[in-house]
Amino acid sequence: MSQSPMNFDPDEHFHSAPLRLTIDLPAIADNWRDMAKRSGKARAAAVVKADAYGLGIEDVGRTLYHAGARDFFVAVPAEGETLRPYAPEARIFVLSGVWPGMEQTFFDNDLVPVLASEEQLAFWMSAVSNHGDHPCALHVDTGFNRLGLPMEAAMELSSDVSRPASFSPVLVMSHLACGDDPQHPMNQQQLQSFRSVRAAFDGIEASVAASAGTFHGPDYHFDLTRPGIALYGGEAVSGVKNPMRPVATAEARILQIRSAKAGETVSYGASYRLSRDSRLATVSVGYADGYLRSLSGHGIPLRDSVSEGAFGFIAGYRVPVIGRITMDITIFDMTDVPEQAFKIGDYVELFGQNMLLDDVARAGGTIGYEMLTGMGLRYERRYVEQEDI
């Protein structure tokens, strides 16, 4: 029997999905306001590249726009095109810059290319000579060696009187290589270099801080900060308590509960042998859902250096992943959880309020950014729109 759209209850689907993801939009808005406050006199932008770190650029974009964000950063032009209707009056910067053949997308959607190489710079100058005034930003490399104009090229450009009148940079920016480590000497070196760039482009706004840099204080704020991961509740600075609200909760259903005897093995490779009679939960999540194989409890090379795999959370208990994570299935050891506390069909929290995203990521030898952006297509998503729901 097919359901009419009139009485389709999206929550009903959510409550029976094998995998589900809850995205707390008020927490995102709150995190942005928090980062805006930490930015002091500078404005806070919002970085929403990679589908807003996997959480959905449309819903996240409109939430941040309503919270007051008017500067957005995406990685590629298509993301800017998708965002535009949700952030109508905002400035949208495209971090990978512009290629010949792409310029019309920038003009049509009012996107600002972040010019990051001498080739892009030359191309954009010729494009605006023909088209007329359109803003751009300049990314200057102060030591990252990834994207950005070399320092000398930027300095030359700043005093180049022959550049076309329609060439209109509105922002000069750089990116820190070691922002996550406030003690790293690279931060100061890059800051010094960026100050000289900024001075050369007097009158144009400047930006150097992503989430981590925003935490490093006013020296790093300039005119605009560019927080990304902090908006999504992730950890930007290593070794200090993360002050942001968690945003995403990922859960997967228990498909089966099994009893297994001491001496038996679990999952591919038979790499984990049970030391006691055990109760196991077979759960509907695997590496195809970004629950990385490196989170496995046993039988993967990473366990030689990081002893424990990931934990899930259910009914107040932390339960370890045992054996290898497979494409669609993960096995959790439920032996220490009272039998009446869980049943088939219950959900195990993979990360969220109880299992912090970055703790899970660390167990897999990676970072929260990668967990969020790698969740795949199988999660049923629900957006929480208001506080306290």
Ligand SMILES: *Cc1c(COP(=O)(O)O)cnc(C)c1O
């Ligand atoms: C991704 C990115 C950001 C945001 O970084 P977070 O660490 O997520 O805050 C800012 N600036 C640039 C250039 C980026 O590539």
